[in-house]
Amino acid sequence: MTQWLTRRTVALALALVGALTCLPAFAAAEVKIGVLLPLSGKGSAYGQHQEIAMKMALEELEKTGIKGEPLKLFVYDTRGENTEAINLTRKLIHTDKVLAIVGPFFSAESEVAFPIAVQGKTPIITASSAKPGIAAKNRPWAFRNALTSDKMNGPLIEKWLAANPGIKRVVIITDVKDAFTKSDGTIVFPAVLKTKGIEILDNISVQTGDIDYSAQVTKAKGLNPDGIVVAANYNEGGNIVREVRRQGLTQPVVGALGMAETRFLEIAGPAAEGTMAVMPFWPDNPDAKVKQFVDEYRRRANVVPGNTDALIYDTLHILKMCVEKAGVTNKPADLAADRERIRGCWADLKDYPGVVGRTTMNADGDAVLVPTVLQARGGRWDYMK
Secondary structure (H helix, E strand, O other): OOOOOHHHHOEEEEOOOOOHOOOOOOOOOOOEEEEOOOOOOOOHHHHHHHHHHHHHHHHHHHHHHOOOOEEEEEEEEOOOOOHHHHHHHHHHHHHOOOEEOOOOOHHHHHHHHHHHHOOOOOOOEEEEOOOOOOHHHHHOEEEEEOOOOHHHHHHHHHHHHHOOOOEEEEEEEEEEEOHHHHHHHHHHHHHHHHHHHOOOEEEEEEEEOOOOOHHHHHHHHHHHOEEEEOOOOOHHHHHHHHHHHHHOOOOOOOOOOOOOOOOHHHHHHHHOOEEEEEEEEEEEEHHHHHHHHHHHHHHHHHHOOOHHEEEHHHHHHHHHHHHHHHOOOOOOHHHHHHHHHHHHHHHHHOOOOOOOEEEEEEEOOOEEEOOOOEEEOOOEEEOOO
């Protein structure tokens, strides 16, 4: 497998053996797809884990081919930075002339990259961003093959309160620098808690990249809440929960989607025990397709795949299906029409059988998936029935 590079120079070409190999005198047109990942910098573990799932999907595509034509992936490292996401989206559309773009990863990146794709009339599909409304604001070219947090946090809070009926007053600790976690902590979680009659004593701010959370946790401790809600991604969330337990707080903790990752369990260590979170993908699902995916991912990475890993795997397979079934010609003169065909395929997606589950796109360009509530037990995420 070609070594993966980062930054703007990344371009991976995988030759797919197909029907046109019998015509060596003619070079088959390349099926060009762009991918934007945070392979370094902010949240690089997310991107590096997605990269493993992406390679798995590509190796499968090598065997089946895409219309018998070779696939060329342009994989760029955004470093989790908005400026990079903007510039690289433009490059993929106008220089690389890809049929579609997978990514970017973070909600803040998607907020600035999606309008560029709309202007360039190029389908763009994030396999991770969970902030509500991003795809809806960028119709008809933007899609989200992920479940928005407003569709997940309701079932999560319901199960958290059912498991901890004594919770009446909570403190929310919110990473206000990250667009998704800020939305979760200041809008989504408070709205759900209010419908359940739960009093929010305070919403305490932290920022992505913070190292010391002792002051914020001390403030939460002084309020003596019945429970603690953490709106953060895996790194900050893991360190916050560890500090919560270090200061002797024993209250139940519930976390945002970004904490439903193996890395959260590694960072928090034993302090993670009992924490509840939510995501569409459940790695211990006994379904044969899911088990095969999880076993192969674990063999390669020595960790269990997370939600976004499964989502990018499914996204690439859906793109293959769209290229093959939507009438894509893959001729340079038909680029605009082919992009429209792929866009239409995503808009009409119904009941696709992926490893995340049955996937349907709604009118807002968001995937309709079933949320799975998880609880950290013994260093792993267990399904909460």
